[in-house]
Amino acid sequence: MQCFRSLLKLIALSGFITFKSVFAADISSPDTETGIGSDQSVIQISGELAVADILAFKQISKSLPPQTIVRLNSPGGSLLAGIEIGKIIASSGFATSVSDTCASSCALIWLAGTPRILTPSARVGFHLAYKSDMDQTESGAGNALVGSYVTNLGFGDNVVRYITSAAPDDMQWLSSRDADLLGIDIVVSDSRDVKSVTTEALPSESEGVDASATAAELIKSIILSTAYSDTKALELVTRFYADQVLYFGEMRSKKDVYSDKVKYFKRWPYRSVSLRDETILASCQFATCKVTGVYDWGVGNTKGRKKSGSAVFVYEFEVSDTVRIVAEGGEVISRY
Structure with a gap:
């Protein structure tokens, strides 16, 4: 040696x-x-x-x-x-x-x-x-x-x-x-900053950008954040959700939505999400966008309890100077 x-x-x-x-x-x-x-x-x-x-x-x-x-x-x-x-x-x-x-x-x-x-x-x-x-x-x-x-x-x-x-x-x-x-x-390496897809405002069609595609990327980021980072997911609620949200069929305040997500993260600390990209549809008209699709999910806790399945998601948001999510909903369509 x-x-x-x-x-x-x-x-x-x-x-x-x-x-x-x-x-x-x-x-x-x-x-x-x-x-x-x-x-x-x-x-x-x-x-x-x-x-x-x-x-x-x-x-x-x-x-x-x-x-x-x-x-x-x-x-x-x-x-x-x-x-x-x-x-x-x-x-x-x-x-x-x-x-x-x-x-x-x-x-x-x-x-x-x-x-x-x-x-x-x-x-x-x-x-x-x-x-x-x-x-x-x-x-x-x-x-x-x-x-x-x-x-x-x-x-x-x-x-x-x-x-x-x-x-x-x-x-x-x-x-x-x-x-x-x-x-x-x-x-x-080309010295340009890496751009986050979770931008404060969606570009307009006049800027040569597909607003529907950008809307889909925003919602995909929000959904995926629930699996990768509690902090990031809650930050996105604070950043993008409107003061009042139609949340799974009920009008709720942003504070209530935030609290509900905190409870969910604590109940299921282990989470996975896989988006079915081929199912995602996004449409934008005037100042409103709607994104729907299907994802596969899995959750688990420290006691060894596990659940998994697939679900439909629906998001609606308004675009002005900022993006504000005004509706979030969905339902489980199968359990594994």
Whole structure:
């Protein structure tokens, strides 16, 4: 081991450091990358991650400044490597960047960056931890490690639930809408701010924007927030609901609606929502929009009680200088 550490130190004296193995990712760092008016330190990680990459990354990063960007292009690999490299990035204050694909344990690394950078075509994907390539059943210990790591990065339970929601053979690809709902701050690489779909006012048709499509995106964000973040969901009630709302057939004050949702979140702390996009219909006339559709839902509590099914939703809102939801309703159409 001492001999290997000495060899790493010798290699690190060169202007371009590369660690390669058939069992590990490629980790490299040019001395600097010249940008506009400044030099930028960069670490590049590509390929499948292995435990050996922890030491390689630690060696290559230890002398680099906090302004360093870690560029990621990996399908994932070792869970331990993803978590430990992520810890180094978080403690060093490095940024993370994805321009292609970063999935599984790579996505855990990306979460550790400050800031987290994406290009418009980038894909970041998550799934739950599993035991091995030969035994792709859920690993409780592995997901506990993920939960602890994500919590220490400053995220809440909503993020933990989200990144462990997909099966081992599936992938939960992060969208800008999901990132906004979850409170995962991202920056796009072309320097334009990432726009939230939950805007204060809907653009008019005269601005060349499909108001119906924008209305649908707004309501989808509100529905999805009920599964990803209690705080975000309640914030949207405060922000968008009218003072008086036709709430499931009864006129209720915004305060009453807020209280009802708080009770629901406390009763069912574990929630999931999957929208059936093909069922969503939105129409806008004059200053009023209506959005309807179907979603699948699941809820659970700390006592192990669970329910699931599908439901129809109906929202109506008025658009002037601001958006104000004036009606919310729906009904369960099936239970599983």
